[in-house]
Amino acid sequence: MNKVKVAAAQYDIGFFSDWAQFTDKLTQWVTEAVAEDAKLLVFPEYGSMELASLFGEAVYKDLTQQLHAMQQVYADWQDLHHQLSKQHDVMILASTFPVLQDDDTFRNRANLYGPDGLIDFQDKLIMTRFENEQWLIHAGQQIKVIDTDVGRIGINICYDSEFPLIAYQQVKAGADLILAPSCTDTQAGFHRVRIGCQARALENQCYVVQSPTFDEAAWSEAVDVNTGRASIYTPVDYGFPDNGILIEGAADKPGWVCADLDLAEIARVRREGQVFNHRDWPLQHTLTAP
Numbered sequence: 001m002n003k004v005k006v007a008a009a010q011y012d013i014g015f016f017s018d019w020a021q022f023t024d025k026l027t028q029w030v031t032e033a034v035a036e037d038a039k040l041l042v043f044p045e046y047g048s049m050e051l052a053s054l055f056g057e058a059v060y061k062d063l064t065q066q067l068h069a070m071q072q073v074y075a076d077w078q079d080l081h082h083q084l085s086k087q088h089d090v091m092i093l094a095s096t097f098p099v100l101q102d103d104d105t106f107r108n109r110a111n112l113y114g115p116d117g118l119i120d121f122q123d124k125l126i127m128t129r130f131e132n133e134q135w136l137i138h139a140g141q142q143i144k145v146i147d148t149d150v151g152r153i154g155i156n157i158c159y160d161s162e163f164p165l166i167a168y169q170q171v172k173a174g175a176d177l178i179l180a181p182s183c184t185d186t187q188a189g190f191h192r193v194r195i196g197c198q199a200r201a202l203e204n205q206c207y208v209v210q211s212p213t214f215d216e217a218a219w220s221e222a223v224d225v226n227t228g229r230a231s232i233y234t235p236v237d238y239g240f241p242d243n244g245i246l247i248e249g250a251a252d253k254p255g256w257v258c259a260d261l262d263l264a265e266i267a268r269v270r271r272e273g274q275v276f277n278h279r280d281w282p283l284q285h286t287l288t289a290p
Contacts, residue, residue, distance in 0.1 A: 002264040004150040006177075007038035008209050010230035011095070012254040013217035015053045019073065022051065023080060029256075034088045036258045040150065042211040045108070045124075045158045045183040047095025048077065049223045061221050063135055067098050067106055074099065078111065078118065086115040091148060093179050093211075096124070096157060098137060105138045110155050110181055112146055120146040122155035126163055135222070145173040151263055156208075158182040162196035164203060168281065171204040176266040180210045182228060190228040198244050201233040205270050205278040207246075207261050208233040214254045230257045237273040239265060 009029065016022045033041045051073055052059060052066035059065045074097065081094045092113045099109045108124035108131065123140025124131075131137040143166055146153045154170030154177070161167070161180045170178065180197050184190045190212065197208040212228030230249040234240040247259045270278045 003260060003262050004040055005036070005038045005258060005260050006040045006042065006209055006232065007033040007036060007256045007258045008042045008211040008230040008232060008249075009033075009044060009047075009256055010212060010214045010228070010249040010254050011044050011047045012215045013047070013050045013213060013220060013223050013226060015050065015217070015219060017054075019054065019076065022054070026080060027084065030084045030088060030090075030092065033256050033258070034090060036256065038090065038256070038258050040091045040093075042093045042179050042209050043095040043181060044211040044213045045096045045110075045181040046098075046223055047181075047183075047213055048097040049220060050217070051077070052222070053219065057219075060219060063221055066222065067135075067137075068100070070098065071100050078113075081111070081113045082117050085113045089115055091119070091150075093155070093181065096181055101138075106136075107140055108137050108157060109140075110157055110179075112148070112153070112155070114148070119148060120144060122146070122157065124157040125160050125166060128159050143169050145170050145175050151176055154178045156180045156197075156200065158184070158193055161193055161200060161208075161210075164200065167200040167204055167206075167208075171206055171278070176206050176263050177261065178204075178206060178208045180208055181212075182210055183213045183223060184227055185223075185225040187227055193228070194231065197231070198233050201244055202236050203277045203281065205235040205237070205273065206266055207263075214249075230255075232257065232259050232261070235266070235269050235273065235277075237269050237275065239269065 055069040152174040154175035213226035232246040236244040
């Protein structure tokens with residue numbers, strides 16, 4: 001399949017008194033994307049932290065307690081994403097979830113679901129200061145490329161998008177599409193991720209899809225302020241937008257941004273483009289500095 005309609009969520013953090021409220025919210029979001037004929041839905045980094053609201057103020061105001069409490073709903077959360085994927089025959093990159101490991105540490109994990117269940121996951125590889133110094137979430141160790149019905153996909157979780165060799169290795173292994181779930185609390189943070197995503201699209205001549213958390217959640221110790229615009233980035237060359245931004249979300253409200261992506265265009269631009277960033281990448285390794 002060379003063409004796929006992708007929906008990127010500009011996702012507001014909710015507050016729930018019970019599990020049914022979260023189920024209703026996620027179902028509504030998925031239903032709205034499906035109504036736009038989207039077949040690949042991308043949710044943001046740490047959108048799952050809204051689930052901490054289920055466990056009361058003493059928990060959601062404590063960075064450590066909320067991580068442990070959320071494990072109680074992880075299985076149900078996975079089942080819900082699988083059910084919605086199966087019901088609508090779509091793939092869903094779920095909001096990243098802090099998953100407890102056998103060694104009692106946590107990984108920031110992005111799960112990709114399809115109609116048959118979990119396809120694969122990518123753990124965040126390079127942690128921010130907040131994750132390292134305050135939240136104590138540990139880094140993953142493996143760069144993955146995920147085989148799907150629409151081709152090979154790479155996932156760069158937020159800060160990972162700012163490090164070019166991660167996406168480069170994924171593209172080298174066959175990914176023409178990089179998904180970048182993000183969570184940033186300042187405009188500077190959003191623009192760092194945006195610039196990283198655009199650079200990855202430019203240098204690899206591929207598509208990059210960014211989905212951020214959005215708006216304020218003053219109750220949350222973890223995701224109280226959320227800044228960004230959902231966007232889909234492209235190569236900067238013939239047949240693509242001059243600024244490399246195919247579509248972006250509104251500055252003032254949550255919602256989906258959707259676009260049809262033609263993956264055959266990636267092969268074309270690498271073959272016929274004004275420049276050959278993808279082909280010429282190895283040339284820089286032949287150069288020396290004084």
